[in-house]
Amino acid sequence: MDQLLIAGFCVCALTVVLRYGCGRRSVDDIASLPGPPSSSWLYGNLPELLLDRPYGSNGLKWLAEYGPVHRIRGCFGENRLMVSDPVALRYILANFTTFGKSPTHRFLNPIAFGSGSLLHVTGEQHHRIRGIMNAMFSATNVRGLAPILEKAVLELIERWRSEPIDVVDVYRAMHDTTLQAVGEGVMGYNIRENENYARTYRNLVQAEATLSKAAILADAVLCKFPYSLLNILTLFPSSDIQKLVDHRHANVHLSNILLESKLETLKLESEADNDLFSILVQKNSEASSPMSADEIKDQVGTLTVAGEETTANSLVWALYVLAQNPQWQETIRQEINHWIANHSDRAVDYDQLPFLNAIIKEVLRFYSPLPHADRYCTQDAIVPLSEPIITAGKVLTSLRVKKGTYVTVAISTFHRLTSIWGPDAHEFKPSRWLRDEEVSKSTSLGPYSNLLSFFSGPRVCIGWRFAILETQIILSHLVRNFIFSLLAGSDVQPGCAITLVPMDADGKANLYLHVSPL
Numbered sequence: 001m002d003q004l005l006i007a008g009f010c011v012c013a014l015t016v017v018l019r020y021g022c023g024r025r026s027v028d029d030i031a032s033l034p035g036p037p038s039s040s041w042l043y044g045n046l047p048e049l050l051l052d053r054p055y056g057s058n059g060l061k062w063l064a065e066y067g068p069v070h071r072i073r074g075c076f077g078e079n080r081l082m083v084s085d086p087v088a089l090r091y092i093l094a095n096f097t098t099f100g101k102s103p104t105h106r107f108l109n110p111i112a113f114g115s116g117s118l119l120h121v122t123g124e125q126h127h128r129i130r131g132i133m134n135a136m137f138s139a140t141n142v143r144g145l146a147p148i149l150e151k152a153v154l155e156l157i158e159r160w161r162s163e164p165i166d167v168v169d170v171y172r173a174m175h176d177t178t179l180q181a182v183g184e185g186v187m188g189y190n191i192r193e194n195e196n197y198a199r200t201y202r203n204l205v206q207a208e209a210t211l212s213k214a215a216i217l218a219d220a221v222l223c224k225f226p227y228s229l230l231n232i233l234t235l236f237p238s239s240d241i242q243k244l245v246d247h248r249h250a251n252v253h254l255s256n257i258l259l260e261s262k263l264e265t266l267k268l269e270s271e272a273d274n275d276l277f278s279i280l281v282q283k284n285s286e287a288s289s290p291m292s293a294d295e296i297k298d299q300v301g302t303l304t305v306a307g308e309e310t311t312a313n314s315l316v317w318a319l320y321v322l323a324q325n326p327q328w329q330e331t332i333r334q335e336i337n338h339w340i341a342n343h344s345d346r347a348v349d350y351d352q353l354p355f356l357n358a359i360i361k362e363v364l365r366f367y368s369p370l371p372h373a374d375r376y377c378t379q380d381a382i383v384p385l386s387e388p389i390i391t392a393g394k395v396l397t398s399l400r401v402k403k404g405t406y407v408t409v410a411i412s413t414f415h416r417l418t419s420i421w422g423p424d425a426h427e428f429k430p431s432r433w434l435r436d437e438e439v440s441k442s443t444s445l446g447p448y449s450n451l452l453s454f455f456s457g458p459r460v461c462i463g464w465r466f467a468i469l470e471t472q473i474i475l476s477h478l479v480r481n482f483i484f485s486l487l488a489g490s491d492v493q494p495g496c497a498i499t500l501v502p503m504d505a506d507g508k509a510n511l512y513l514h515v516s517p518l
């Protein structure tokens with residue numbers, strides 16, 4: 001966000017804040033909750049949360065000190081709720097009408113993806129679009145994509161084998177490969193070969209993921225204004241908003257081409273391609289309340305962004321832990337070679353590779369690709385708790401939350417609760433997934449192995465099956481073909497760029513590893 005714009009907005013925001021305060025003066029319990037002190041009225045605890053290195057260390061400190069439901073301060077001294085309590089989380093994530101997306105997301109998502117984007121729509125429109133898109137992401141349809149996903153990784157393997165490589169930025173390589181995989185698997189189109197689209201896409205990701213004190217402030221200021229006023233910003237776009245607008249143009253161009261060609265195939269009654277977008281167009285033509293052409297087109301950019309970043313970063317962290325543990329690479333190799341030797345007549349069933357899946361689950365737990373997400377309370381609510389909170393002489397068995405409160409869904413902190421994951425919750429330990437009884441079944445939250453990585457409730461990740469299959473395929477093929485090892489003296493730490501990325505000392509996202517062909 002441009003400095004000038006921020007300064008202008010700060011002045012307006014201060015006026016609004018001073019005049020109206022930080023929200024309605026209805027009663028809630030958050031002010032009385034324990035929470036970390038804040039040294040800054042302007043930024044509150046947000047820099048400690050968002051700019052933390054390694055990401056999550058402050059979250060874990062706060063968890064230990066104040067418990068799984070506590071207060072943190074946002075900008076201008078506002079109270080925010082930070083939640084990793086499973087009962088409270090289930091309630092919050094199940095009630096999207098009350099706990100919706102943050103005002104900033106509601107402002108920015110339509111600019112980047114269109115107002116019909118699944119990430120943006122709510123209520124009946126979300127229900128209708130989601131119903132049609134759920135069919136697109138069914139287990140059978142996703143399973144059918146294995147050959148497309150295998151092709152993406154085999155091309156990478158070919159490139160790595162054909163040129164002498166030693167040290168590779170696997171962060172970059174995984175992002176390129178997942179961009180190709182999501183393009184070909186979801187859209188039936190190789191996005192990597194469309195330079196303009198790939199460029200605007202990278203710019204968009206960079207603009208959205210740039211976290212700094214200025215971005216924190218801009219976020220806090222934006223939400224104080226009505227959308228009608230904010231929309232004026234798009235007429236005088238800052239450089240970051242321009243990146244969103246540029247990507248939207250690229251999306252419109254690409255989605256027009258894609259939709260036209262898929263509709264043509266449908267009209268000719270020729271055999272439809274098995275990419276998910278073709279399936280969507282087909283399912284939509286049979287739906288009783290179909291999506292409009294614009295609504296379909298708005299999913300192109302949505303699925304690219306939602307599907308690429310997260311999966312690429314899971315793969316990057318998986319390669320990072322494997323590079324630290326060569327014996328785990330060998331176990332995966334033996335596992336897959338054994339499977340192939342015993343089932344030479346069948347395609348690989350990746351779900352039948354226990355150690356590979358244990359690594360993937362532990363990566364999703366320990367390096368949660370989206371480490372936290374915001375929700376914004378749109379009407380006063382009462383949130384249940386799994387355990388009472390004793391505060392200021394009162395025992396709270398549930399929590400009154402007032403309209404206008406930000407709630408941080410602390411995904412990565414939930415993944416470290418010893419009450420759920422056991423006393424070794426803070427260790428990276430794939431073996432926990434090989435002994436079923438060790439992973440608590442008492443709190444079933446997410447769609448996959450009680451992990452919250454994909455969220456739960458009506459906004460649960462629609463692409464989780466795709467993400468798992470893609471990770472299984474790319475990781476197993478890479479480990480079968482190469483040995484990964486750490487560079488001497490390399491020092492990356494988890495940093496938050498909306499998703500969790502490995503950051504070097506300069507705050508740049510990358511991960512250089514030695515890659516040796518087998």
Ligand code: HEM
Binds near residue numbers: 186303314370455462
């Ligand atoms: C490891 C990989 C992934 C992770 C950790 C992940 C995580 C998430 C999370 C936490 C949400 C909820 C966000 C919110 O409501 O604030 C979400 C939503 C979504 N994800 Fe994923 N995701 C992954 C991969 C994918 C893939 C591969 C696709 C598609 C190809 C995808 C498409 C979407 C879409 C469209 C939504 C919005 C759903 C809705 O609001 O109804 N995601 N994802």
